[in-house]
Amino acid sequence: xxxxxxxxxxxxxxxxxxxxxxxxxxxxxxxxxxxxxxxxxxxxxxxxxxxxxxxxxxxxxxxxxxxxxxxxxxxxxxxxxxxxxxxxxxxxxxxxxxxxxxxxxxxxxxxxxxxxxxxxxxxxxxxxxxxxxxxxxxxxxxxxxxxxxxxxxxxxxxxxxxxxxxxxxxxxxxxxxxxxxxxxxxxxxxxx
Amino acid sequence: xxxxxxxxxxxxxxxxxxxxxxxxxxxxxxxxxxxxxxxxxxxxxxxxxxxxxxxxxxxxxxxxxxxxxxxxxxxxxxxxxxxxxxxxxxxxxxxxxxxxxxxxxxxxxxxxxxxxxxxxxxxxxxxxxxxxxxxxxxxxxxxxxxxxxxxxxxxxxxxxxxxxxxxxxxxxxxxxxxxxxxxxxxxxxxxxxxxxxxxxxxxxxxxxxxxxxxxxxxxxxxxxxxxxxxxxxxxxxxxxxxxxxxxxxxxxxxxxxxxxxxxxxxxxxxxxxxxxxxxxxxxxxxxxxxxxxxxxxxxxxxxxxxxxxxxxxxxxxxxxxxxxxxxxxxxxxxxxxxxxxxxxxxxxxxxxxxxxxxxxxxxxxxxxxxxxxxxxxxxxxxxxxxxxxxxxxxxxxxxxxxxxxxxxxxxxxxxxxxxxxxxxxxxxxxxxxxxxxxxxxxxxxxxxxxxxxxxxxxxxxxxxxxxxxxxxxxxxxxxxxxxxxxxxxxxxxxxxxxxxxxxxxxxxxxxxxxxxxxxxxxxxxxxxx
Numbered sequence: 001x002x003x004x005x006x007x008x009x010x011x012x013x014x015x016x017x018x019x020x021x022x023x024x025x026x027x028x029x030x031x032x033x034x035x036x037x038x039x040x041x042x043x044x045x046x047x048x049x050x051x052x053x054x055x056x057x058x059x060x061x062x063x064x065x066x067x068x069x070x071x072x073x074x075x076x077x078x079x080x081x082x083x084x085x086x087x088x089x090x091x092x093x094x095x096x097x098x099x100x101x102x103x104x105x106x107x108x109x110x111x112x113x114x115x116x117x118x119x120x121x122x123x124x125x126x127x128x129x130x131x132x133x134x135x136x137x138x139x140x141x142x143x144x145x146x147x148x149x150x151x152x153x154x155x156x157x158x159x160x161x162x163x164x165x166x167x168x169x170x171x172x173x174x175x176x177x178x179x180x181x182x183x184x185x186x187x188x189x190x191x192x
Numbered sequence: 193x194x195x196x197x198x199x200x201x202x203x204x205x206x207x208x209x210x211x212x213x214x215x216x217x218x219x220x221x222x223x224x225x226x227x228x229x230x231x232x233x234x235x236x237x238x239x240x241x242x243x244x245x246x247x248x249x250x251x252x253x254x255x256x257x258x259x260x261x262x263x264x265x266x267x268x269x270x271x272x273x274x275x276x277x278x279x280x281x282x283x284x285x286x287x288x289x290x291x292x293x294x295x296x297x298x299x300x301x302x303x304x305x306x307x308x309x310x311x312x313x314x315x316x317x318x319x320x321x322x323x324x325x326x327x328x329x330x331x332x333x334x335x336x337x338x339x340x341x342x343x344x345x346x347x348x349x350x351x352x353x354x355x356x357x358x359x360x361x362x363x364x365x366x367x368x369x370x371x372x373x374x375x376x377x378x379x380x381x382x383x384x385x386x387x388x389x390x391x392x393x394x395x396x397x398x399x400x401x402x403x404x405x406x407x408x409x410x411x412x413x414x415x416x417x418x419x420x421x422x423x424x425x426x427x428x429x430x431x432x433x434x435x436x437x438x439x440x441x442x443x444x445x446x447x448x449x450x451x452x453x454x455x456x457x458x459x460x461x462x463x464x465x466x467x468x469x470x471x472x473x474x475x476x477x478x479x480x481x482x483x484x485x486x487x488x489x490x491x492x493x494x495x496x497x498x499x500x501x502x503x504x505x506x507x508x509x510x511x512x513x514x515x516x517x518x519x520x521x522x523x524x525x526x527x528x529x530x531x532x533x534x535x536x537x538x539x540x541x542x543x544x545x546x547x548x549x550x551x552x553x554x555x556x557x558x559x560x561x562x563x564x565x566x567x568x569x570x571x572x573x574x575x576x577x578x579x580x581x582x583x584x585x586x587x588x589x590x591x592x593x594x595x596x597x598x599x600x601x602x603x604x605x606x607x608x609x610x611x612x613x614x615x616x617x618x619x620x621x622x623x624x625x626x627x628x629x630x631x632x633x634x635x636x637x638x639x640x641x642x643x644x645x646x647x648x649x650x651x652x653x654x655x656x657x658x659x660x661x662x663x664x665x666x667x668x669x670x671x672x673x674x675x676x677x678x679x680x681x682x683x684x685x686x687x688x689x690x691x692x693x694x695x696x697x698x699x700x701x702x703x704x705x706x707x708x709x710x711x712x713x714x715x716x717x718x719x720x721x
Contacts, residue, residue, distance in 0.1 A: 010539065027197055027366065035197075036363035038306070044577075046541030061443035062363040062436070065515035067527030081533040089528060102542070104581075107535040115535060 001031075001153045002055040004064045006086045009048050009075030010100045014141030017166075018073060019050045021145060025154060025162035026054040036062040045102050047079055054154075073148045075141060076100050077112045077124065084119075092151045093119045094189065096127035096144055123147055125188045131181050139181035146185025147192075156186065198367045200360035201226035203331045204298060206367075207338025209236050212375035214265035214293070215243035217253035219621065220650035221272030222307045223361035224300035228270060229651075236372055243267075246647075248656050249592070249621040254279035254297070258286050261295040261351075262388060264379035266342050268296040273312050275299070278592065278622070280317070283351075287321040288398045289388045290349040292379050294342030301357040303482050303512035309591065311510070313483035318353040318459060322402055324409050325459040326354045326418065327435040331365040333418065333457065339373070340418075346379065348408055357481055359436055359512065410460050418457035421465045426450040429522075430473025432466075432486055437479035437513055444519035461486065475500055477521065481513050542577055548644055548708035549575045551680035551688075553583040556611065556640065558685070559692035566609045566696075567602060571595035571623075573615035574648045574710075586613060593622030599637040600630050609696040612639045617647035620657035624668060630701040631669035638695050639703045641665075642680075644710040652713040661705045674702035681708065 005022065009015040019035055026033045037050040051064045066085050072093045074080035080095035087093060093116060099109050116122050125147060127140040136142070142163065149156045160179060167175045198206065205227045208216070216237075218228040231237045231244045243260070247253035250271045260267035269279070276283060276299050283297060299314040318325035326341055328334040337354060345352045386394055413419060431449065433441045434456040442449065454469045456462070470476065470490075478487035478501035487501040500506045506521045507513065519526055543550050552575075560566035570576055570586030571594065578585040588598055595612035603610040614623050619641050630637050645658040657664055662675050676695060678688045688706075695702040 011541070023197060023364065027195070032366055033197060034363060034365045036359055038362070044541035044544060044574075045539075047539040057447075059365070060447065061439045061515045062359045062365070063440075063514045065443065065519070065527065067516070067529045078536055079539075082536045084533055085529050087530070103537055103539055105537050107537065111535055115533060 002053070002057070003071065003153050004069045005052040005054070005148075006064060006069045006072045006083050007050040007052060007074070008072065008079040008083050010079060010102070011044055011046050011048050013048070013075035015048045015075055016050060018141050018145050019052045021159065021162045021166050022052060022054070022152070024165065025158040028162065029154060029158055031056055032059045034059045034062050047082065049083065071148060071151050073144060075127070075144060077109070077116060078107065081112060081115055087119070090120070092121035092123065094123040094144065094147050094151065096140060097124050098126065098128050123189045123192045125185070125192060127185065130184045130188055134181045134184040136177040136181045139178055142178045142181045143185035143188070146182040147189035149182070149186055150189045193368050193370055195366050196369050197364045198331055198335070199226055199362060199364050200328075200331050200334050200356055201300070201362070202230045203335040203367050204338055204354070204356065205230035205234070206369060207335040208268055208296065208342075209234055209242065210370060210372040211339035211342045212266055212373055213242055213268060214375060215257060215260040215267040216270065217243070217247050217257045217267065218270035219247055219250045219253055219275060220647050220653045221275050221300075222650060223302060223358045224270050224272045224275070224298065224356070225650045225653070226361070227298060240375060246653055246656075250275035250278040251282060254282040254286070257295060258282060258289070261291050261293040264293045264381065266294040266376070268298055270298040271300075272308065273299055273301040273314050274308060274310065274591065276314055276317050283317065284321050285390060286351045287323045287402060288390060288395055290398065290401070291345050291351050292349070292381060294345040295351040296338070296341050296345060296354060297351055298354045298356065300361045301355060301482055303357055306358060309589075311482065313485055314353065314355045315459060315482070315485045318355070321353075322406060323350050324348070324352050324412060326352060327457050327459070328354070328356070328360065328418070329435055329438045329455070329457060331360065331363070331367050334360065335367050335369065337418065344412060348405060348412065350405065350409070355435070357436060359481075406460070410463060413458045413460050413462045414464055416458040416462070419462045419465060420455040421468065422449070422453045422455065424449055424451040424453065427452060427473045428475070430454070430469040430476045431479060432456060432469065432476060433479040434481070434486060436481040437518075440513050440515045440518040441479045443515040444522060444524055456486065461489070474498070477501060477506065479507070479513070479518055479521070540580060542580065543574065544711055546711045547574070548680040548706065548710070549578060549642055550583070551682060551685070552640065552642055552706040553578045553585045555678070555680070555685055555688040555692055556613070557583070557585055558689045559696060560609065560611070563609060563696070565607065566611060567607050568611045568613055569595040569598040569602065571612070571614040571618050573618050575613060575615055575642050578613070592618055593626060596623045596626030596637075596639055597629070599639070600626055600635045603635045603637050608636065610637045611696070612637060614639065614641055615648070616641060616643040616645065616658050616661060617655040619661065620655070620664075624664070627665060627668045627670070627701070634700045636699045637701055638692075639701070641703060641705045643705055643707040645707070646710045646713045648710045648712065652710065652716065661703075661707075665703045670701055670703050674698060674700065675705070676702070677705045677707060679708055680706045
């Protein structure tokens with residue numbers, strides 16, 4: 001099995017946390033993992049990109065070839081579009097809908113959402129609203145993780161275990177809060 | 193053995209610790225920073241008292257590592273590619289002295305210059321110094337090569353350069369990690385051994401010895417487990433793939449390449465394997481991450497048409513490789529691509545909200561608003577982002593410390609006012625010699641030292657002169673009345689502008705220390721409490 005996942009967002013949105021949890025789940029399953037990341041932009045409002053590759057076979061390139069990614073996972077809609085060319089013809093694009101407008105020439109959000117709609121498999125959800133409704137306003141990235149879990153070739157239980165392990169040292173209630181928004185995101189993607 | 197998900201940088205650090213490293217010396221620089229950070233947070237390093245403080249610059253780091261190697265223990269100096277420029281003197285001459293305790297120089301290159309001024313290829317430095325070079329392809333190889341490198345260094349009494357690059361340094365993968373070995377016994381020198389005294393009479397003998405060692409370096413490459421000849425039936429093309437290039441090549445061919453492939457991960461080039469490839473194949477494709485180093489050697493002065501790669505346009509001349517570019521070089525079938533989105537805009541990094549540098553730039557711009565001859569020479573750090581809108585404040589950023597020296601040279605040429613903008617860590621790295629020149633000649637320049645009490649851009653590492661700028665520049669000879677301290681805050685804008693105007697008018701060297709703690713380090717300190 002293989003999953004080639006492109007993760008994108010704006011610095012500070014928790015993109016690398018999503019990648020770390022999926023990577024840990026894969027490691028626990030005895031799979032090979034390669035994850036390349038951009039460092040340093042997280043505080044500075046710049047675009048963040050990670051390539052996460054999971055496979056039962058040895059993985060060669062650290063980078064995913066354009067046109068071959070199985071999934072684009074994004075925390076920001078324009079960032080999702082930025083990496084559209086990475087996606088294979090049968091791939092899925094999953095993104096939070098809320099724009100981060102920290103540049104002067106941000107495009108019209110209606111046009112961004114319309115373009116996302118032209119992808120054969122797209123899931124655009126208001127991760128912030130879903131997180132807030134589930135009682136964990138800061139858990140938007142776990143909402144998106146829940147959404148993408150529908151498109152990964154691994155049992156969602158493996159991701160739940162990885163979330164629990166990742167947040168364990170912050171206490172039981174934090175783990176529960178994150179598992180809750182993960183479920184909410186998963187439900188939102190199933191419905192979408 | 194256990195499995196861990198490690199960055200290339202982390203794999204190198206763990207491998208070095210496992211090999212009994214006694215000292216890690218480094219200056220922060222993307223993509224190498226995480227090597228020292230790993231050693232700093234390693235329990236094993238703490239237990240063993242491994243040296244793990246940041247050095248003031250790469251020259252200091254390199255020479256400190258040489259000092260530890262002189263004393264018979266294993267040391268490594270770590271830096272980004274341009275850092276090797278900063279320590280080239282020590283580096284080149286460490287090859288002439290030879291190594292005693294294993295000496296590893298780890299350099300992380302930045303093809304595509306994601307966060308650097310150029311994409312120079314460190315393999316050239318190893319060739320120039322005439323020392324062995326290791327270039328791993330995977331995180332596992334990086335880990336395995338650490339102990340191999342120290343053993344090679346001690347056996348052949350030479351420093352060894354290990355060349356990483358971004359997609360290895362900053363990429364995580366599963367690594368099989370062994371139980372760490374013990375720290376090997378100190379290598380004791382013969383008391384009559386004077387090899388480290390590079391007076392001409394001794395250096396000439398050393399250099400002859402270095403030349404005589406070259407066949408043993410070549411043999412080591414020939415015998416190396418990291419150089420591999422993988423035969424293939426289709427000999428119309430023979431491929432040389434080094435470092436990360438090998439990964440992209442095999443990815444492009446789905447793991448099964450029909451052509452013979454020479455995987456190169458140790459230099460000097462393995463001559464016998466190279467001869468076999470050149471003898472058996474018609475054209476040779478060179479797949480290298482970085483500059484066309486091997487390719488140019490093979491092309492020779494007359495551009496041998498058999499040799500293909502970046503120089504022939506089969507691969508792009510500039511920028512990092514990726515699997516698609518390599519697939520294109522071999523005319524393999526490519527996945528169809530969507531048209532690029534016309535909506536997407538650039539989202540470059542910018543100064544954080546509340547960053548002190550923003551206030552400093554606003555004040556400088558206001559002070560020079562009516563002085564069209566003013567030029568602001570910038571330097572390397574977060575404040576380099578002041579080149580972008582809305583500040584568009586700086587005219588140059590060339591290399592570490594060049595703000596001060598370029599301002600001085602420009603002032604010599606009549607530029608007025610000539611202003612330098614430099615951070616606290618960059619200032620201690622290499623701002624001081626230029627200041628001494630300006631003092632000696634009483635050059636009319638104003639040096640802004642942006643003291644945010646940290647090395648910010650690379651993640652908030654310690655800065656050796658933070659908070660001490662006024663004392664340092666007074667010690668260098670700047671007149672006390674022309675050392676001013678301002679606090680970069682919106683509420684202080686007008687008084688800061690007034691101070692700046694006074695010093696810009698002064699026809700001699702002045703320093704304005706603009707001090708407020710980086711808000712990122714401030715925040716993370718608050719979190720820890």
